[in-house]
Amino acid sequence: DVKVTQSSRYLVKRTGEKVFLECVQDMDHENMFWYRQDPGLGLRLIYFSYDVKMKEKGDIPEGYSVSREKKERFSLILESASTNQTSMYLCASVFSGANVLTFGAGSRLTVL
Amino acid sequence: SQKIEQNSEALNIQEGKTATLTCNYTNYSPAYLQWYRQDPGRGPVFLLLIRENEKEKRKERLKVTFDTTLKQSLFHITASQPADSATYLCALCPSSNDYKLSFGAGTTVTVRA
Numbered sequence: 001d002v003k004v005t006q007s008s009r010y011l012v013k014r015t016g017e018k019v020f021l022e023c024v025q026d027m028d029h030e031n032m033f034w035y036r037q038d039p040g041l042g043l044r045l046i047y048f049s050y051d052v053k054m055k056e057k058g059d060i061p062e063g064y065s066v067s068r069e070k071k072e073r074f075s076l077i078l079e080s081a082s083t084n085q086t087s088m089y090l091c092a093s094v095f096s097g098a099n100v101l102t103f104g105a106g107s108r109l110t111v112l
Numbered sequence: 113s114q115k116i117e118q119n120s121e122a123l124n125i126q127e128g129k130t131a132t133l134t135c136n137y138t139n140y141s142p143a144y145l146q147w148y149r150q151d152p153g154r155g156p157v158f159l160l161l162i163r164e165n166e167k168e169k170r171k172e173r174l175k176v177t178f179d180t181t182l183k184q185s186l187f188h189i190t191a192s193q194p195a196d197s198a199t200y201l202c203a204l205c206p207s208s209n210d211y212k213l214s215f216g217a218g219t220t221v222t223v224r225a
Contacts, residue, residue: 004155031211033211033212035215040217041217042116042201042215042216042217042218043156043201043213043215044215045212045213045214048211048212058212090155090156092155094211096211099144099146099161099205099208099211100146100158100161101156101158101203101211101213102158103155103156103157104155105153105154105155106153106154106155108153
């Protein structure tokens, strides 16, 4: 089974702190995604990557950046966390040619 | 702008009954549509995929229909069980070469024993 692992399940940070959310997949998937999920809004795409060192903005990239230095790892960075970034963050990956996303368990971030 | 709408209210049903969830979309021509299940505190898990040229798909007690004229998909859980209680998300993809799914907000189903 493909595994997508998000190392931090729960984080509490202060406004202005820099936050790193890490995601690792173990099945050599080219494509990786970061979504955030908020009640009533569904999943919204923040950033995605089709290959190493490649990134593209999704629908809501403001306040976020990403890093993909290795194929298996896709990191989401909040340079200066704000309270409106309190959310559930979900990482996903998919093999090129396939259609189904495999999600991690999520990282619940609270910014105080 | 593109919009995906699912049943806005939670669905509460008796065990053994059929749950029917709707997914309506506007300003979108998806190549295919997917349904995912999400349990509290977990990531979504894929259930079914249906392509634009398919009318219906089944998997065990699950059935999905896709009407591109009505711009609607229906998701049925037959002979529902308490273990089916979860949030169900529909997701649309613009083309088979594009992996950027757009998701609805989800419908929470509770099956009473």
